[in-house]
Amino acid sequence: MVEGFSRRKLLSLEMAKGENGRDNMQIDGHEPRQANAVYEEFNANYLKAYYGKLFPHAEMFKWMSYGNDGKHPACDHSYFGRREFSFTLDNDIYLRFQSFNNATELENSIKEKCPVKIDIGPVYSVDPAKRHAYAQSGDNVFTPVERELVFDIDMTDYDDVRYCCSGADVCLDCWPLMTAAIKVIDIALRDDFGFNHILWVYSGRRGVHCWVCDGRARRLTNEQRAAIADYFRVYKGNDNSQKKVSLMGPVLHPFLARSYTEVLRAFFEEKILSGQKLFATAERFEKILETIPDESIASELRGKWMESRRSSIAKEDINVIRWEQLKHLLQSGKHKAQGLRRCVEEIVFSYTYPRLDMEVSKHMNHLLKAPFCVHPKTGRVCVPIDPEHCEEFDPTGVPTLSSLLDELNSGGQGAEIDNELDRTSLGKSVRFFRSSFLQPLLKSCKEDMESSYNRKLQQSKNSLNW
Amino acid sequence: MEIVRSQSKITADAVPTLPLYRSAPALEVRLEDFELFAIDRLRVLRGISDALSRGKKPEEMEKLVKDLWKANMRHQNASEVINKDIISHFVLRLVYCRTEELRKWFLSMETMLFRYRFRFESLDAQRALMGEFDLPYKAVSNAELENVKEKLGQVARSISQPLPTADTTFFKVPFEEVPDLVSGRRVFILKGYAYVAMNQVVSLVVTQFRSLLSKALVLTNRKWTSTIREQEKDRLAPIVEALSTSYIGPDYSQPKGCAEISIRDIDQIANSSFPLCMRHLFEKLREDHHLKHGGRMQLGLFLKGVDLKLDDALAFWKAEFSQKVGAERFEKEYAYSIRHNYGKEGKRTDYTPYSCQKIISSTPGVGDHHGCPYRHFSEENLRTALGKMGVSGRTAEEVMDKVRNRHYQLACTLTFEAIHGSSCDAGINHPNQYFSDSQKILQSKKNETS
Ligand SMILES: [Zn+2]
Numbered sequence: 037m038v039e040g041f042s043r044r045k046l047l048s049l050e051m052a053k054g055e056n057g058r059d060n061m062q063i064d065g066h067e068p069r070q071a072n073a074v075y076e077e078f079n080a081n082y083l084k085a086y087y088g089k090l091f092p093h094a095e096m097f098k099w100m101s102y103g104n105d106g107k108h109p110a111c112d113h114s115y116f117g118r119r120e121f122s123f124t125l126d127n128d129i130y131l132r133f134q135s136f137n138n139a140t141e142l143e144n145s146i147k148e149k150c151p152v153k154i155d156i157g158p159v160y161s162v163d164p165a166k167r168h169a170y171a172q173s174g175d176n177v178f179t180p181v182e183r184e185l186v187f188d189i190d191m192t193d194y195d196d197v198r199y200c201c202s203g204a205d206v207c208l209d210c211w212p213l214m215t216a217a218i219k220v221i222d223i224a225l226r227d228d229f230g231f232n233h234i235l236w237v238y239s240g241r242r243g244v245h246c247w248v249c250d251g252r253a254r255r256l257t258n259e260q261r262a263a264i265a266d267y268f269r270v271y272k273g274n275d276n277s278q279k280k281v282s283l284m285g286p287v288l289h290p291f292l293a294r295s296y297t298e299v300l301r302a303f304f305e306e307k308i309l310s311g312q313k314l315f316a317t318a319e320r321f322e323k324i325l326e327t328i329p330d331e332s333i334a335s336e337l338r339g340k341w342m343e344s345r346r347s348s349i350a351k352e353d354i355n356v357i358r359w360e361q362l363k364h365l366l367q368s369g370k371h372k373a374q375g376l377r378r379c380v381e382e383i384v385f386s387y388t389y390p391r392l393d394m395e396v397s398k399h400m401n402h403l404l405k406a407p408f409c410v411h412p413k414t415g416r417v418c419v420p421i422d423p424e425h426c427e428e429f430d431p432t433g434v435p436t437l438s439s440l441l442d443e444l445n446s447g448g449q450g451a452e453i454d455n456e457l458d459r460t461s462l463g464k465s466v467r468f469f470r471s472s473f474l475q476p477l478l479k480s481c482k483e484d485m486e487s488s489y490n491r492k493l494q495q496s497k498n499s500l501n502w
Numbered sequence: 503m504e505i506v507r508s509q510s511k512i513t514a515d516a517v518p519t520l521p522l523y524r525s526a527p528a529l530e531v532r533l534e535d536f537e538l539f540a541i542d543r544l545r546v547l548r549g550i551s552d553a554l555s556r557g558k559k560p561e562e563m564e565k566l567v568k569d570l571w572k573a574n575m576r577h578q579n580a581s582e583v584i585n586k587d588i589i590s591h592f593v594l595r596l597v598y599c600r601t602e603e604l605r606k607w608f609l610s611m612e613t614m615l616f617r618y619r620f621r622f623e624s625l626d627a628q629r630a631l632m633g634e635f636d637l638p639y640k641a642v643s644n645a646e647l648e649n650v651k652e653k654l655g656q657v658a659r660s661i662s663q664p665l666p667t668a669d670t671t672f673f674k675v676p677f678e679e680v681p682d683l684v685s686g687r688r689v690f691i692l693k694g695y696a697y698v699a700m701n702q703v704v705s706l707v708v709t710q711f712r713s714l715l716s717k718a719l720v721l722t723n724r725k726w727t728s729t730i731r732e733q734e735k736d737r738l739a740p741i742v743e744a745l746s747t748s749y750i751g752p753d754y755s756q757p758k759g760c761a762e763i764s765i766r767d768i769d770q771i772a773n774s775s776f777p778l779c780m781r782h783l784f785e786k787l788r789e790d791h792h793l794k795h796g797g798r799m800q801l802g803l804f805l806k807g808v809d810l811k812l813d814d815a816l817a818f819w820k821a822e823f824s825q826k827v828g829a830e831r832f833e834k835e836y837a838y839s840i841r842h843n844y845g846k847e848g849k850r851t852d853y854t855p856y857s858c859q860k861i862i863s864s865t866p867g868v869g870d871h872h873g874c875p876y877r878h879f880s881e882e883n884l885r886t887a888l889g890k891m892g893v894s895g896r897t898a899e900e901v902m903d904k905v906r907n908r909h910y911q912l913a914c915t916l917t918f919e920a921i922h923g924s925s926c927d928a929g930i931n932h933p934n935q936y937f938s939d940s941q942k943i944l945q946s947k948k949n950e951t952s
Contacts, residue, residue, distance in 0.1 A: 229677060230694025252678075252694070259681050266685035285660040289687040290653045 080126050080150060082437045083410065087147050089456050090440060091408055092466050097139035099249075099474055100156070103481030105139075110489035118181075120157030120164045122403055123149055126412075132157075133164040152412045155403035158183035159254075183400040185231075185253040185261060189217045190243035193391040199312050199320070204413070206242045206431055212307040214244050215426050217390035219299045221246060221268065222423040224291055229253075229264065233477040235469075236421040238434060240411025244421060245404055249477055251484055258399055265397040267291070270389055281385040283378055295389070296381060304384045305359070314387065315358035318342070324362070327386070328379055333365055407469070410437045419465040422472065435461045519584070519627065520619050522634055522711065523718075527588050535586075536593055537741050542574040543590035544745070547611040552911075552929055554614070567618040596730070596738070597745040599722040604746055609719065613712045620704050632703060635710045639673040642697065647672060653690045654697055661688050663701075671700040680705040747859050765818050768810075775940035777914060777933045778875045778887060779861060780804050786871045791826035796864065796872040798836075800856050802843050807855035807934040812844045857932045858911050876901075876910040893920045 097116070098105070104115035121142075122132040131149070136142040146154065158180035162170050170177040191210060195202050200209040218236055225231045225248055233249040256264075270281050270292070288296065308314065315321045321341060325334040341358055362383075366376050396402050409418045415436040421429050443460040457463050531539075549570040553563060575590075577583045591612070598608035620628065647654070654672065655665050666672070677696045683689040683705050689696040698706055731739050772784045783801040787793050793801065798819075805815055819840055823832045843853055858874065866873040875887060881902065888898050897920045904913040914930045922943045930936050 227693065228691040230692075256678065260678050260684075263677075263681035263685035267687055267691075285662055287656055287659045289660040290656050290690055291687065293656065 082441055083126075083152065084147075084150050085441055085444070086410060086437055087150060089444065090460065090462055091146065092457075092469065093143040093146065094139060095466065095470060095474060096406065096408070097142055098478065102249075102251075102254075103478055103485055106482070108482070108485055108489070110485045110492075114163075115159065117163055118161070119159045120403075121406075122155045122157060123151035124153040124155070125149060126152050133167060135163050135165045152410075154406040154409050156406050157403045158400045180400040182254040185248035185256055185264065186396060186402070186404045187221060187246040187248075188239075188243065188393040188396040188404065189214065189221075189246075189390055190239070190393060192242065193393070197312070197387045204242055208430065208432070209311040211429075211431055212303060212311065212427070213388065214431075215429070216299055216303040216388050218244060218246075218421065218423050218426045219303075220295045220390050221392075223294070223298070224268070228267075228291055233473065233480065234423070235407065235473050236423050236426070237407045237418050238416070238421055238429070238431060239405065240409065240416045240418045240434075241414050242431075245407075245418075247404075247407075251481070261400070262398040265392060265394045268390065268392055269394065270385055271391070281382050281389065283382055283385065288381070292385075296384065300384050300388045304388050305356075308387055309355050309359055310353050312387075313355055315341070315355040321358065324383055327383060328366070328376070330376055333376070337362055337365060408466075417462060417465070419462070420469050420473065422468060435465075520616075520623055520631060521584065521588050521591075522631070523588065523591050523715070526592050527585075529585060529589060531589050533737070535589065536738070537745070539586050539590035540593040540597065540745055542586070543594055545574045546570045546615065547594070547608070550611050550614050551607070563614075564618055564621070567615060568622065571615075571619070593742075594745075595719060595722050596726060596742050599719045599726055600746070605716075605719045605723070609712065609716055612715060613708060616711050617704060617708045620707055625700075628703065628707075632707060635707060637673075637706065637710065639675050639706070642672040642674050646674075650690060650692065650697060653692075654699075657688070657690045657697075658699075661686070666699060673698045673700075673703065673706065675706060679709045681709075747863050765810075765814050765821075768818065771808075774944060775937050777930070777936040778891065778917065779873070780933055780937075781891075782875055782887065783871050787822050791822045794870050794872075796866060796870050798839070799843070800861060800864075800872040802840060803853065803855040804933050804937075806844060808937050812841065815840055815844070855932070855934050858914070858930060861933070862910050874910050874914075876905050876913040877908075881905075888917065891917065891921060893917055 100119055101116045104111045104113065117135055117137045119135060120132070121134045121136070122130065123134060123146075124130050131151075134145065136145060157164075159182040160167070161177060161179050161181050164178070167178040191198075191206050191214065192203060194210070194213050198210040198213065200207050206214075222234060222236070225234055225246075231248050231250045231253055233253075235247040235249065237245045237247070239245050270283065283292065287293070313320070314324065318341075322338075325338060328334045328337075337358075340361060363380055366380050396404065405418060407418050407420060410416070411418065415438060416431075416434045417436065417440070419434055440460045440462055444456060457466060546567075550563075550567060553566050558566065575583070575586060577586045594608060598604040620631065623631065651666075658665050674695045675698055677684050677689075677691050677694060680689065680696050680698055680702070683696060683698065683702055684691065688702065689698055691697075734742075772781055776784060780801060783793060783797050786797070787801065802815070802819070805818070810818065816837060819836065820829065820832050823836055827835075861872070862874045862877050864873050866878055875884060879887065884905065885898060885902070888894065888901060893901065897916065901913045901916050901920075904910070904916060911930050914936070915926050918926050918930055918936060918940070922940060924943050926939060928935075
């Protein structure tokens with residue numbers, strides 16, 4: 037799409053101009069304070085328009101209501117009102133424990149306050165805005181009762197295994213790490229844990245969020261959440277120590293074995309190996325050789341690779357060649373030792389296995405940024421990612437605040453309001469959200485409600501008969 | 503449960519060795535047993551809690567729980583053992599139902615105790631217990647097992663367990679019921695269901711036990727606040743209220759052994775053998791020539807416990823206080839209470855030296871110096887105080903780490919170990935224990951050198 041390309045180009049100029057107030061094309065992370073203010077003001081106007089015309093308020097309300105906004109007698113009409121939202125305003129004011137009774141209240145508040153960030157918290161036992169009134173009564177009445185099971189994966193946690201960028205940046209060479217993470221976690225959530233209503237969202241900059249919304253997931257206790265997070269954990273030691281994969285036991289647990297054969301091995305060999313040039317320099321391959329417990333094998337490989345540096349005229353990628361040599365040596369018949377065969381797997385896991393922010397998943401009352409927010413630093417919208425086609429997702433092609441407003445403005449004056457969203461490139465994302473996530477979710481909420489209601493009815497009938 | 507004062511005979515129906523405490527038993531309990539049994543069980547639970555916070559491994563825990571149970575829960579009358587078990591549990595339910603924090607502690611300690619006791623039971627007894635819990639899980643049929651056989655074998659090998667055989671029973675349960683097995687990847691999970699092998703059912707049973715007890719505690723709390731507290735305000739309520747902070751180690755109210763201390767040596771002894779809480783009070787008293795009531799009680803009873811005689815105590819307090827308030831006011835306002843602490847008079851008030859539990863749970867206000875420094879000092883003040891005791895560097899960091907995790911007694915124990923260069927496996931539970939352990943070590947060092 038030539039048109040789209042040029043628009044993006046234009047946008048990056050605009051953003052640059054906005055960020056430091058001068059006609060300067062460089063964008064860096066350290067804008068001077070004053071210039072930042074200029075940018076935020078600029079941004080705030082755009083945001084107002086975004087919340088006014090494009091943000092899917094109705095869909096967010098429908099989602100967060102989980103069917104309780106209907107007319108069914110089993111609906112809990114207090115449900116949506118007990119959900120915590122929190123807003124970050126553009127002057128760094130942070131409003132926690134916001135709650136709304138209905139779709140209109142939510143929409144009006146967002147439009148009025150124009151938050152740079154909206155976070156979603158748990159559903160509490162009572163309206164979080166009135167928590168102080170309940171605090172008087174002594175016992176813990178104000179407590180989280182439901183919360184989606186959430187995961188937060190951030191590219192900065194991969195800085196020791198990516199050579200293309202670091203920190204806040206992402207590119208198409210490192211993004212496959214996120215794709216692999218989505219695949220591994222998504223498959224396990226569905227096949228192992230039996231969850232069906234899973235929403236993956238681009239975090240707007242360098243990572244992804246996952247929302248598991250099945251009733252069963254929402255009702256998990258902290259202990260159960262921690263258990264799931266630990267099920268996914270393969271790194272030993274704490275976060276301060278070097279990230280080190282340790283795959284214990286004579287064979288892999290079926291979950292790890294499947295992740296390896298169905299996702300990680302192929303990602304490693306087809307994307308990461310060459311994309312990150314893992315064996316291209318001595319410094320890089322040394323890092324891998326370090327993990328081989330058998331010193332003689334490591335030095336045999338080292339010798340080979342130091343030598344081949346001079347005579348490398350081979351057409352094939354040097355990274356692929358060296359990886360094959362390493363595999364061959366470690367898996368060949370003479371090195372049957374368990375630890376060495378496991379070593380190949382450990383290298384693949386080290387470079388590709390998802391790195392989760394465990395704390396986010398373990399606690400019900402952890403806040404997480406809402407989908408369709410605009411990332412204040414990149415201007416990109418936090419759009420859903422289709423896990424089935426996540427390898428096609430391109431973070432650099434995500435609609436941004438200004439590209440969307442350009443699209444709006446370039447449309448003819450005559451267009452009806454209803455179609456405004458559809459006219460922009462965000463329309464596709466909202467349609468995906470509706471059809472692939474929201475509709476199936478609400479359908480199953482309705483069914484759950486119906487069946488639990490009938491069960492109760494049956495029970496009360498039985499007790500009457502008795 | 504019926505509580506009687508008389509020595510009447512206790513009767514009970516037959517109950518299995520590991521009770522599930524589903525409902526309060528129809529037992530008659532003597533008031534003395536009510537308290538004594540509870541204290542014995544409390545010793546077990548506190549022992550578990552202490553071992554857990556010291557990071558003991560599962561194998562060590564298993565042995566420890568066995569020993570604790572044997573040491574404390576016996577009864578001279580074999581047929582009474584089970585009654586003691588049940589009664590003590592229900593008394594402690596009352597004691598620990600009263601706040602969220604107490605409930606949480608009791609719930610985890612009882613669950614831990616149950617977990618290990620369940621593992622001591624025979625396979626048949628374990629099956630019987632599962633039956634009693636009414637677990638809705640049926641053994642997985644052979645046909646279904648056939649489909650997942652390979653995966654089950656894979657899991658067993660991944661955790662270095664023997665391969666399941668044809669007659670290994672598996673239960674298919676929602677994964678939520680066995681969080682510990684899920685987190686360790688110790689089960690095969692398919693579409694939300696975990697395949698739990700017979701030798702893993704302890705996890706299932708424990709989850710059930712925990713959730714039943716958790717609900718029961720909330721109910722007990724309701725009953726306690728709505729009726730029991732009022733009905734029993736003269737009889738059980740005081741016992742119940744005292745039990746949760748009660749000290750259950752050796753009795754330090756009657757000082758024994760050791761050399762008597764006299765006021766002449768007191769500064770030197772304070773420096774070598776007082777725990778930080780007492781050292782702090784002592785220094786403040788020397789500095790300000792005054793201590794508020796909480797401080798006078800905490801230090802005064804401690805000094806009584808280390809065998810400072812009444813006359814010496816009076817002289818000691820007088821020497822300080824009279825510098826501030828004058829000798830006359832001291833005699834009038836303070837001397838009485840010191841005599842009182844050494845207690846001829848007084849009714850039900852507790853004049854035994856304060857235990858760590860009691861000191862830690864006190865709430866010092868402005869101008870107070872009592873309480874537990876590990877709990878009540880700011881991080882900076884605590885660091886300085888530790889430094890003055892010669893504890894710094896890595897040891898100080900370890901102490902601070904325990905403090906951050908709210909293991910104040912362990913922090914004190916580490917300090918003790920650092921100062922004395924000698925381990926203290928029992929842990930510090932009482933300032934007077936700190937003192938006497940310290941004196942013992944110093945004495946033996948003295949003997950070695952001479
Ligand atoms: Zn990159």
